Amino acid sequence: MPLIELTQVAKNYALGDTVIHAVRGISLNVEAGELISIVGPSGCGKTTLLNMIGCIDRPTSGTVKFGGRDVAALSDAQQADIRLHRIGFIFQSFNLIPVLSVGENIELPMILAHAPVNKRKETVERLLAAVGLTEYTRHKPNELSGGQRQRVAIARALVNSPDLVIADEPTANLDSRTGDEVLGVMKELNRKEKVTFVFSTHNPGILQYATRVIKLKDGLIAGMTEQGAN
Amino acid sequence: MLFLKLALLNIRKYKRRSIIIVISVVLSVSVMVFVGGMLDGLKNSFFTNLLQQSGHLQIHEDGWKQRLDPYSIRYLIDQPDSVMKSIRATLPTTGQGGGRIRRMESILQFGALLIHNGKSIAMVGQGVKPDTAFFSRVTTHVVEGSFLPAAHSGIALSASSARLLDLKLGDQLAVLVQDSTGSPYYLTYPVTGIYHSGVSEMDDSYFFLTLSDAQELLDLPNKATEIRITLNDPASASSVANRLSPILGPKKLSIETWRQINGSIIVFIDMSDWFTLIINVFIIIVSATVITNSILMTVLERIPVFGTLRAIGLKRSQLFLMIVDEGLMLGTIGSLIGIALSVPFVVYLQSHGLNVGAISTALGTGTTYYFSMTPRNGLLDFAGGVLIAVAGSLYAAMVSVRRTLIESLSQEA
Numbered sequence: 001m002p003l004i005e006l007t008q009v010a011k012n013y014a015l016g017d018t019v020i021h022a023v024r025g026i027s028l029n030v031e032a033g034e035l036i037s038i039v040g041p042s043g044c045g046k047t048t049l050l051n052m053i054g055c056i057d058r059p060t061s062g063t064v065k066f067g068g069r070d071v072a073a074l075s076d077a078q079q080a081d082i083r084l085h086r087i088g089f090i091f092q093s094f095n096l097i098p099v100l101s102v103g104e105n106i107e108l109p110m111i112l113a114h115a116p117v118n119k120r121k122e123t124v125e126r127l128l129a130a131v132g133l134t135e136y137t138r139h140k141p142n143e144l145s146g147g148q149r150q151r152v153a154i155a156r157a158l159v160n161s162p163d164l165v166i167a168d169e170p171t172a173n174l175d176s177r178t179g180d181e182v183l184g185v186m187k188e189l190n191r192k193e194k195v196t197f198v199f200s201t202h203n204p205g206i207l208q209y210a211t212r213v214i215k216l217k218d219g220l221i222a223g224m225t226e227q228g229a230n
Numbered sequence: 231m232l233f234l235k236l237a238l239l240n241i242r243k244y245k246r247r248s249i250i251i252v253i254s255v256v257l258s259v260s261v262m263v264f265v266g267g268m269l270d271g272l273k274n275s276f277f278t279n280l281l282q283q284s285g286h287l288q289i290h291e292d293g294w295k296q297r298l299d300p301y302s303i304r305y306l307i308d309q310p311d312s313v314m315k316s317i318r319a320t321l322p323t324t325g326q327g328g329g330r331i332r333r334m335e336s337i338l339q340f341g342a343l344l345i346h347n348g349k350s351i352a353m354v355g356q357g358v359k360p361d362t363a364f365f366s367r368v369t370t371h372v373v374e375g376s377f378l379p380a381a382h383s384g385i386a387l388s389a390s391s392a393r394l395l396d397l398k399l400g401d402q403l404a405v406l407v408q409d410s411t412g413s414p415y416y417l418t419y420p421v422t423g424i425y426h427s428g429v430s431e432m433d434d435s436y437f438f439l440t441l442s443d444a445q446e447l448l449d450l451p452n453k454a455t456e457i458r459i460t461l462n463d464p465a466s467a468s469s470v471a472n473r474l475s476p477i478l479g480p481k482k483l484s485i486e487t488w489r490q491i492n493g494s495i496i497v498f499i500d501m502s503d504w505f506t507l508i509i510n511v512f513i514i515i516v517s518a519t520v521i522t523n524s525i526l527m528t529v530l531e532r533i534p535v536f537g538t539l540r541a542i543g544l545k546r547s548q549l550f551l552m553i554v555d556e557g558l559m560l561g562t563i564g565s566l567i568g569i570a571l572s573v574p575f576v577v578y579l580q581s582h583g584l585n586v587g588a589i590s591t592a593l594g595t596g597t598t599y600y601f602s603m604t605p606r607n608g609l610l611d612f613a614g615g616v617l618i619a620v621a622g623s624l625y626a627a628m629v630s631v632r633r634t635l636i637e638s639l640s641q642e643a
Binding site: 051054056057076080083084089091096097098100108111113156 | 239538540542544546
């Protein structure tokens with residue numbers, strides 16, 4: 001059974017009297033352990049698609065199944081549970097909590113999941129080491145560079161050992177060298193920890209990291225390339 | 231714990247707005263404590279004076295209530311000592327318990343004209359025991375001489391009445407009355423006491439003689455217009471009245487409780503509770519509006535952060551509670567400061583009073599307001615302060631959780 005199963009998923013937005021067809025009927029399966037890159041120009045529906053996969057938004061029509069469950073049929077609280085336990089998010093603007101330290105930002109999803117203190121401490125230390133930020137535990141996000149902040153976001157996304165990590169343009173706000181580093185971390189985690197990644201980008205230079213590349217255009221899949229492990 | 235820390239950190243981050251919220255709560259709580267203390271003190275003082283003067287129970291001859299002349303001596307209790315003896319035989323007079331008699335006295339009230347040096351004023355005479363437990367605002371506020379002598383005749387009147395009649399201590403004062411036969415009659419008494427009670431009714435209308443002098447003056451030996459009773463607990467007045475009615479009925483006497491005697495005034499006192507409530511509700515509404523606005527501003531700025539929190543698994547209900555928690559914390563901090571600032575002030579005014587001059591004399595509370603501060607009121611005001619901030623944060627919390635996750639995430643920070 002695929003981890004994610006999208007069937008004829010469409011999403012429309014009303015903008016005044018105009019209806020925007022952001023996603024027009026996409027069917028797609030994501031298998032566990034994949035590292036999928038969704039590419040396409042701005043406005044092609046990448047973020048909308050990721051939001052629906054990540055239970056952040058509901059489709060206008062079609063079904064999104066996560067582990068075989070139709071997530072559109074779930075309540076807000078049930079969707080929140082899925083986001084907490086099974087999905088990690090990495091945002092383009094990092095979206096760290098500014099008043100919390102690096103360690104606390106990473107720990108937050110575990111607190112929401114009522115994880116025991118010892119486990120939280122151990123996991124946060126391990127992930128900080130994995131993203132190379134051990135010495136920054138007590139720093140506030142505004143004391144870090146963009147690349148460091150995105151690494152914190154990656155650690156936070158992984159802290160509850162999710163089945164899937166969704167990254168929406170994770171390198172958009174980073175310079176190319178830092179972007180490469182961040183993608184390298186994601187690739188390493190995919191290879192070692194078998195974490196499934198679905199990330200969007202419009203930067204063709206980072207496609208080398210993906211096992212599968214899905215091209216979107218005008219809300220539809222315009223092409224798909226299997227790349228295999230790099 | 232992290233959520234509490236998050237709330238505290240947010241309070242610190244949005245320092246200016248947090249200070250505005252805390253100041254609003256401090257002001258609200260302080261005003262509630264002050265106004266509540268003042269109104270409660272006024273009510274207590276008014277209530278105490280009223281009951282102290284009227285007693286908890288009054289016994290009169292049947293028909294007394296329907297009299298046309300308020301100072302009529304037509305309705306009289308014959309042999310009041312004998313009546314009091316039978317009352318004592320029915321009710322316990324010692325020990326604890328609400329229904330026990332603390333004080334019982336007979337009083338002879340009458341109208342009279344006081345005459346001195348060609349000047350005269352019409353006043354109400356009160357024939358009382360020299361050591362009367364009633365009229366304590368008079369007996370404890372004697373400014374010259376002593377109240378009434380036990381060994382010989384004397385008269386006590388207010389300083390203002392003495393000034394009107396050009397009287398000083400020791401002067402002889404003529405008291406002209408219509409006696410029991412309907413004939414005018416007068417006797418003179420030396421002024422033995424001059425008082426200044428601060429209560430307009432007592433200073434402007436009353437003068438005092440011993441009960442025996444009043445009975446002699448009116449030619450009413452062994453008679454009184456009323457018997458007043460003070461109980462250990464005013465709340466037991468009705469039940470005591472019910473117990474006494476069977477022994478008073480055959481004597482053609484009727485008994486009234488303090489609620490019946492002071493009906494309209496008691497309604498006024500009861501209304502003061504509503505008045506306090508209305509003031510407090512008004513304070514709460516005004517403060518909650520300011521607080522709601524401030525909390526809403528801080529919350530709206532953080533919508534993207536809330537979106538992130540929800541994206542990583544925070545439920546709507548948890549977000550709602552988190553925002554209300556902040557209001558609760560600010561409310562608690564503000565209420566503690568408000569209580570710490572205002573309660574000592576009100577406690578000081580409880581013991582030292584606030585001199586408001588002649589404003590309060592008409593209310594029968596003297597020239598000084600003694601505030602009232604009870605732990606219960608303090609707790610209620612504290613809870614009111616917390617409630618204000620929580621109420622203010624509820625709207626902000628509702629606005630935040632009503633947004634969809636995608637709206638929250640896509641809002642510009």
